Amino acid sequence: MTTYLKEDAIKMLIRYQNLDGKEELTGIDGVRTIMNRIGSIQYDPLNVVGRNADLVLQARIDNYKPEHLFSLLYDEHSLIDGVDKEMCIYCTRDFGKFTKVREAHTKSVISTLQHRNQMGALDIIDDVKAFVAEHGATGTKDISIGEVRESRWGHKKLSSVALDYLYNTGELCIKEKKGTQKYFDLTERIISNKEYSPFDDMSMEEFLNWYVKRRIACIGIVWDKRGGAWQGHYLDQNDLRKKTLNHLVENGEIDLCKIEGISEDFYAIPELNQGLHDVQKGDYTRFIAPLDNIMWDRTLLEKIFGFSYRWEVYTPVVKRKYGYYVIPVMYNNQFVARFEPEAISKSELFTIKNWWWEPNINPSEAMLESIFCELNRFAKFLGTESSKKNNEIIIAVKGHIL
Known part of the structure; x- marks a missing residue:
């Protein structure tokens, strides 16, 4: 088992995610x-200064x-939106x-429909699907079947509930968006038969091996502790996840490793250590x-980077x-502000309301210059x-004032 210095683990993670910009990736490619x-x-x-997916990219x-x-x-439909850890793009x-x-x-969607008194939507599934088959891309405003009088939550039309239900089952996909309005069409019209295939011959073990390894690849390195990195169906089940991780390690599909100063074991994709000996091309922010x-896992973030973060959108003022x-x-593999x-x-204009430096950060001229460059890049x-x-x-x- 390899033990990495904390700074090396950070370097590999940043390199893998291309947050240092070393690969010089540009545009749609x-x-x-x-x-x-x-x-x-x-x-x-x-959307405050861009939606999360856009900020990630x-x-x-x-x-x-x-x-x-x-x-x-x-x-192009080479990417699709659907449930992964939560609603994701994959x-x-x-x-x-x-x-x-x-x-x-x-199953969880049906439980929600029961709570909202919207189970009647399941009775019109065939009618709604037939409507989409005949008319093509369909938004909630294009079809009106049934009404939910008792519910204070979600859609008021049963046909809108049914559209969402069919989307969650995978029978419908989002063909296009106009603003925030979704337009659904039959999945087989949007993506190829190969991608649409339900993989009925995939055993639960094969699925779990694929899904656990894939989730590790979303980040690069994780530990086996409940948290945001393992959020979602199946992956949040401790025993099931541990068994799968052990199998992947035994088969050499993922690496078991340590990070100096942290007692827990870590699991990394083999590609992660390819960036260990890369030379940083220059300062970056x-x-x-x-x-x-x-x-995703803020406890893990704090353990590795020493950076404590809480998203306070839903926290009372x-x-x-x-x-x-x-x-x-x-800045240069460290959270500084x-x-x-x-x-x-x-x-x-892109305007900053408040700025907080992290404790013990005394910004150098080089750091400030790098931050100012990123301000302009972000504004662009x-x-x-x-x-x-x-x-x-x-x-x-x-x-x-410095």
């Missing part, structure tokens, strides 16, 4: 490269634009292998999405330590300019 490697990114509709890819992700999802090639996940998720892959939507700042941005539209991603007052906020350390 860069998205393809990253998604083929990490397999899945978390989707969240909240812009941190790894130069000249990234949200249109690139949109095209791969709804034009490679369409994996759609068939997610059959067991969709089946498990459907990246703004990390609150739901970035490396942030009086209980927040920092702010509503706070973005971590990474975090900031709260003002909500933005393309007609406004947003399609706007960086506010001139940002620099004044950033160089304010403990009330003093």
